[in-house]
Amino acid sequence: MRSRFGHSSIQGVGARRTLGGVIAGLCLLGLVACRPAPPEVTGPPSLDEPTASVPAPPPPPDTAFLALITPAQTAQIRALGLPLVLPTAIPDEFAVVQLLTQSDERFGGYQVLYRDGSDRCFLIEYTMGGIGGIPPTENRLPLTPPILTDDTAEYGLNYGLYDDPALRQQSPAPLLISDWLPVEGGFVRLSGAALINSTLSPEVPCTNLAPEAAIAVINSLAVISDDIQGDGVPE
Structure with missing residues (x-):
C-alpha cells in the first residue's frame, strides 16, 4: 500500500510539473502575442519645408x-x-x-x-x-x-x-x-x-x-x- 501510494504521488508530481510547463508555455506565448509591436524605424525628419506658392511682387510705384x-x-x-x-x-x-x-x-x-x-x-x-x-x-x-x-x-x-x-x-x-x-x-x-x-x-x-x-x-x-x-x- 505504501509503495502504491508513493508511486501515485510521484506520478502526481510529474503530472503537476508537466501541467505547469504547459501553463508556463502558454503564458510565454501569451506574453509574446500581447507584447506591442516595436515602433517602425524611420529616417530623420526632413528639413525641407514644402514649397509655398509665392505671389508675384506688386509693380513698383x-x-x-x-x-x-x-x-x-x-x-x-x-x-x-x-x-x-x-x-x-x-x-x-x-x-x-x-x-x-x-x-x-x-x-x-x-x-x-x-x-x-x-x-x-x-x-x-x-x-x-x-x-x-x-x-x-x-x-x-x-x-x-x-x-x-x-x-x-x-x-x-x-x-x-x-x-x-x-x-x-x-x-x-x-x-x-x-x-x-x-x-x-x-x-x-x-x-x-x-x-x-x-x-x-x-x-x-x-x-x-x-x-x-x-x-x-x-x-x-x-x-x-x-x-x-x-x-x-x-x-
Whole structure:
C-alpha cells in the first residue's frame, strides 16, 4: 500500500510539473502575442519645408522711376525719336500728372507736368526748335546747368512780374520761367504756374516753386539713356 501510494504521488508530481510547463508555455506565448509591436524605424525628419506658392511682387510705384516717369510714358516720348531730357532731382511729394507730346519734323517735342499735394507745379518742356526769348522780368538768376551743350551764352531763370507795364496788364500773375537751354537734339526749359495755368488750364490752378528750388531742378536735368531703369544713374 505504501509503495502504491508513493508511486501515485510521484506520478502526481510529474503530472503537476508537466501541467505547469504547459501553463508556463502558454503564458510565454501569451506574453509574446500581447507584447506591442516595436515602433517602425524611420529616417530623420526632413528639413525641407514644402514649397509655398509665392505671389508675384506688386509693380513698383511711380516714384521708383528716375524722373518719376513710368516705362509707358518713357516709351511715349521715345516714339518721337527724341532724347529724354528730364530732371533727376525732384522735390519730395511731386509726381508726374500730365504728359503731352507733339510729333513734328521741325518742332517736335514734349511737356511733362509735375505737381505736389500743395498744388505747386512746374513744367519741363523740350522742343526741337521754334524758340524765342523771354521779355525782361523783375528778377533774374544765372543758370549754368551741366547739361548745356553751349556755354558761350548767358542763361537765366526769370521770375516776378514783367518789366513792361503793358505786359504786366496782360499777364498780371508772377512768372517763373527759364530761358530755353540748348541740350542734345534741341532745347529745354522749366516753366512755372503762369504758363501752366494759361496753357494747360488745370482744374485746380498751380502755384510756383521757390526760385531756389526751381534752379535745383534745372541743375539736375540729364539725358536719360535707354538702359537706365528705376533709380539708375543718368548719363
